[in-house]
Amino acid sequence: LVLFDLDGTLVDTAGEIGDTVNEVLATLNLPPVEEARVRAWIGQGSRELLARACAHAAGLPYEQVRASGSMDSVMEMYTRLHPRRIGTRSSVYPGVREALAGLARRGTALAVASNREARFAEGVLRAHGLRDFFDPVVCGDTLPVRKPDARMVRHVLELHRVAPARALMVGDSAVDIATARNAGIACWAVPYGYNGGAPIEGAGADRVVADITAVLEAACAAGSGAAPHPSLSPA
Numbered sequence: 001l002v003l004f005d006l007d008g009t010l011v012d013t014a015g016e017i018g019d020t021v022n023e024v025l026a027t028l029n030l031p032p033v034e035e036a037r038v039r040a041w042i043g044q045g046s047r048e049l050l051a052r053a054c055a056h057a058a059g060l061p062y063e064q065v066r067a068s069g070s071m072d073s074v075m076e077m078y079t080r081l082h083p084r085r086i087g088t089r090s091s092v093y094p095g096v097r098e099a100l101a102g103l104a105r106r107g108t109a110l111a112v113a114s115n116r117e118a119r120f121a122e123g124v125l126r127a128h129g130l131r132d133f134f135d136p137v138v139c140g141d142t143l144p145v146r147k148p149d150a151r152m153v154r155h156v157l158e159l160h161r162v163a164p165a166r167a168l169m170v171g172d173s174a175v176d177i178a179t180a181r182n183a184g185i186a187c188w189a190v191p192y193g194y195n196g197g198a199p200i201e202g203a204g205a206d207r208v209v210a211d212i213t214a215v216l217e218a219a220c221a222a223g224s225g226a227a228p229h230p231s232l233s234p235a
Helices: 014-027 035-041 046-058 062-067 071-085 096-105 118-127 151-160 174-183 213-224
Strands: 002-004 110-113 168-171 186-189
Touching: 014 035, 014 046, 014 071, 035 046, 046 062, 046 071, 071 118, 096 110, 096 213, 110 151, 151 174, 168 174, 174 186
Parallel strands: 002 110, 002 168, 168 186
Antiparallel strands: none
């Protein structure tokens, strides 16, 4: 079983997320935020991102904005505006389609574990023709918890009846790595994602790979009798 993060791992979504965030800010008569900042804020779900964006644009403390009663209406606005932007300024990272197709042909179970709300995560996957690779897609509102809570992973392990030793998480952030650690599974990281703007190399992944084709290569090596990472070894 391989679990993938979505934003920053499979699909670069920062452009279209930033477009919607700035549309919300404009409606609130606040100045726009740079896409680089949006990239650094992605990873904890839309509400957290919006709270950070509003705080930055208004020059207020993040904690004050997050705790304010205004966030419900801001989130409602974002939820209404964002669907029409899904797929407009996002792109699948190189090698993703080929790796997913190859893993699926080998019988590897594939799932997504994302902190984004299901309506947005599902929309991105469908917009880019990736949805059918994954079962299930576990999102920030699927369970009462979100990453880095281990229950996000355990839910998928139980569904597929896969032991932690035979599972791997692939993500782009320290949150993904912490999730894997909490669930007792291996974690590989890609260096091109978001991770709060910090290099992923220092976040403690088992391995940093150039892209997710490395997962397919390791699975093929496991099948050929070579020595792959333990999480991809035959039982």
